[in-house]
Amino acid sequence: MSLLIMLIAITFVVLIVKGLVIVPQKHAMVIERLGRYHRTIEAGLNLIIPIIDRHRPITIVRYENEQKLIRTEKRIDLREVVLDFPKQQVITKDNVGVQIDGVLYYQIMDAHSAIYGAENLVLAVQTLAQTSLRSEIGRMELDQIFESRQQINDRLQVTMDEAGNKWGVKVNRVEIRDIDVPDDIRIAMNKQMAAERARRAHVREAEGYKQAEILKAEGDKEAEIQRAEGEKQAISLRAEGEKKAINLVLQAAEATGASLDPKDVMRYLIAQGYIEALPNVAKQGDRIFIPLESTSLMGSVGSIRELLNAAKIPGGS
Numbered sequence: 001m002s003l004l005i006m007l008i009a010i011t012f013v014v015l016i017v018k019g020l021v022i023v024p025q026k027h028a029m030v031i032e033r034l035g036r037y038h039r040t041i042e043a044g045l046n047l048i049i050p051i052i053d054r055h056r057p058i059t060i061v062r063y064e065n066e067q068k069l070i071r072t073e074k075r076i077d078l079r080e081v082v083l084d085f086p087k088q089q090v091i092t093k094d095n096v097g098v099q100i101d102g103v104l105y106y107q108i109m110d111a112h113s114a115i116y117g118a119e120n121l122v123l124a125v126q127t128l129a130q131t132s133l134r135s136e137i138g139r140m141e142l143d144q145i146f147e148s149r150q151q152i153n154d155r156l157q158v159t160m161d162e163a164g165n166k167w168g169v170k171v172n173r174v175e176i177r178d179i180d181v182p183d184d185i186r187i188a189m190n191k192q193m194a195a196e197r198a199r200r201a202h203v204r205e206a207e208g209y210k211q212a213e214i215l216k217a218e219g220d221k222e223a224e225i226q227r228a229e230g231e232k233q234a235i236s237l238r239a240e241g242e243k244k245a246i247n248l249v250l251q252a253a254e255a256t257g258a259s260l261d262p263k264d265v266m267r268y269l270i271a272q273g274y275i276e277a278l279p280n281v282a283k284q285g286d287r288i289f290i291p292l293e294s295t296s297l298m299g300s301v302g303s304i305r306e307l308l309n310a311a312k313i314p315g316g317s
Helices: 002-019 111-116 123-139 142-147 149-167 183-255 264-283 292-311
Strands: 020-023 027-033 038-041 042-049 053-057 058-064 067-073 080-083 088-091 096-107 169-180
Touching: 002 020, 002 142, 002 169, 020 264, 027 067, 027 111, 058 123, 080 123, 088 123, 096 149, 123 149, 123 169, 142 149, 149 169
Parallel strands: none
Antiparallel strands: 020 042, 027 038, 027 053, 058 067, 080 096, 088 096, 096 169
16 A cells, blocks of 8 residues: 555656756747647746647758758747858849848747747748749849849848748848859959949049039139229229329419310320330330320420419429
């Protein structure tokens, strides 16, 4: 009797020990009871009923050195996982064959859906990512692929999110890591880029020359305007001075009781200009010629100068 009790006690202890399940942090485990889903146990110490309850394993795909490894695990990893799937051949819209190397960041959010939503969760996620990437690349030309990487990544993430909801998976990021093009296409692209850079250099040089010419023309125009304005002001000042001089001479004539014709005053001012210019003219040669009209102009200088002296106006001496 005591032996039977001891066996029962040992059996009970063994069942209790086997029923204790420790789940690490950020992991979960799906428990089935008699073949049906029972519950999902979280991180920590949990108790299940041996024989009646059992865990449902999950199939995981990994790539190591481009070798595909498939294994089953009891615990479901709830951390973000990096899936670096191998390169795949893709045909662009302009019929260029390129190899795309992508990487996928996903996280299991619902362990129940991850187990029962797909037979092989990781393989389903990877296959959907590859087919979606092939579809996106097939709608673009080669040049657009290099310019629209972020747009491709965003559209892939939207597609993966729609499918991942029923699998209990959240796709955080899909990235195109590398695009490998054939050698002949790469050489042609390099030549095209060199030609484009040369074209841009010529365009910028032409734009710079055009801008310089515009600025030069504007500067010349402004200089001409300033020069004309200066000449205008100089002529105006000269005319004002001559007007004052004529008025002074006429006032002098009136003071002495004489009568002068304004034309005679103009001849007097012109004659004074001749007289002031003669010394400078004579320096340039031994022989000079004076117009005949200038002699008659100088004849009136003496009479007008006497009037100025009589009126005591400067310029009469």
